[in-house]
Amino acid sequence: MPRSSRAPKSPWTVARQTCTDCGRARSMAKNYDRSDLLEMVCAEVDRHASWIQEISERIMRNPEPGFREWRTAEYVAQQFAAIGLSYRTGLARTGVKARLRGNGDGPTVAILGELDSLIVPGHPFADPETNAAHACGHHAQIASMLGAGRALQAVIQHLDGDVVLFAVPAEECIEIGWRRQLIDDGEIEFLTGKSELIRLGEFDDIDMAMLTHTESGGNALGSVGDTHNGAVIKYVTFTGKSAHAGARPWMGINALKTAMHALTAIDAQSETLPDDWRVRIHSVMTRGGDVLTAVPAEATAEIMIRGATFEALTRGCELVDRCLRGAATSFGARIEVETMGAFMPLTQEDRLTEIVARGIREVVGAEAMGAPRHRTGSTDLGDLSLVMPVSHPRCAGAQGSSHGSDYVVDDHGLAAVLPAKWMARSVVELLADGAGEAHDVIRASGQRLSRDEYVNRRRTFQHVQNYGDLSES
Incomplete structure (x- = not known):
């Protein structure tokens, strides 16, 4: 049972109280300022907290490795339909994408969640046939993406830009032999999901993106600004x-x-x-x-x-x-x-990082924020960072060693509900009041690679070399 269901005063419950005490009182007002909208999305996340946690736990117990997350993608599509969103499926095999349309033609902000699991024999929630296991917490990303999106539905008509909710496949670079066969069969060109989606043009209608990843250890409830190998x-x-x-x-x-x-x-x-x-x-x-x-x-x-x-x-x-x-x-x-x-190496955009950090700080408090650092692990959000500004905050809620058989999300409130809240807040900050903050992020980020430039750079890493000659032996 998740720790948050056992303990009446878990850290995410305390954070919930600090964010929403005065939000409902303004829910009937006709005109909203930025602070009203921020309070409203926090209240909406809290209202749907049980739903968010149920999604995280259900996906955790039904893991699927990358480019074959068929059941998980179907489940995400069902959740989109349940909250009244139209969506597209089958993107880079299993990706699912929905759009909330705002008021005006401002920038588009995407909230991402990764569909795939690892393969970790011995994990307590490993699939008994495939050994697939969520030993990296991606299930919580999907839940926080859906939770933030549902909260933003309540205010989207007051935002000057669109929001894309995007469940993306195959972040983990595993099963290389099988993926090579997919490449040989012409089903994919690149080994990871976001690279494929960039190549296919599925990020062409997005201006910036964010996702929140779980981690274990330490006392921080949230952080942002890391770089990655x-x-x-x-x-x-x-x-x-x-x-x-x-x-x-x-x-x-x-x-x-x-x-x-x-x-x-x-x-x-x-x-x-x-x-x-x-x-x-x-x-x-x-x-x-x-x-x-x-x-x-x-x-x-x-x-x-x-x-x-x-x-x-x-x-x-x-x-x-x-x-x-x-x-x-x-x-x-x-x-x-x-x-x-x-x-590709990941560097987060400074201006976007400032905005997301402000959202985290408002949700968990400055004393519960961790400091950014360089991580020698890797993520295909690095690829996306070459073509647009991205933010990759971290959250608490897990225990054990990442990618290990003991890595388990044991508090879905910390791992999915709090990130839903700070990502929803960040989107409001970006798209309220004429989307001035979003336009600032785009200007500050400078020139990024076009889709074709990215694909060409990526292809420079793909080649075959032969050494030695048996005929000489």
């Missing part, structure tokens, strides 16, 4: 030559040992990259041979290179490629390296 993935196939492993191993070329040599060389050089590049290189062997009695003729591995900047990503990739090339030479094997972009 970008990431590149290399799918590597090591090809050797089979032989009898007991009778004549010298007649073969061991693909598994070639892979082990390459990964050891990569690990040995990790300290050669500057600390402020925040480079992380990690890998998993996905195949190591076929039978124990034969020298492995083929092995495969997935390698992820993360870095804080494009330069860091480039240098990290060069290091990995050098080690792979050296292993091919050492063992006389052939190595095929398919490089694919995963995530």
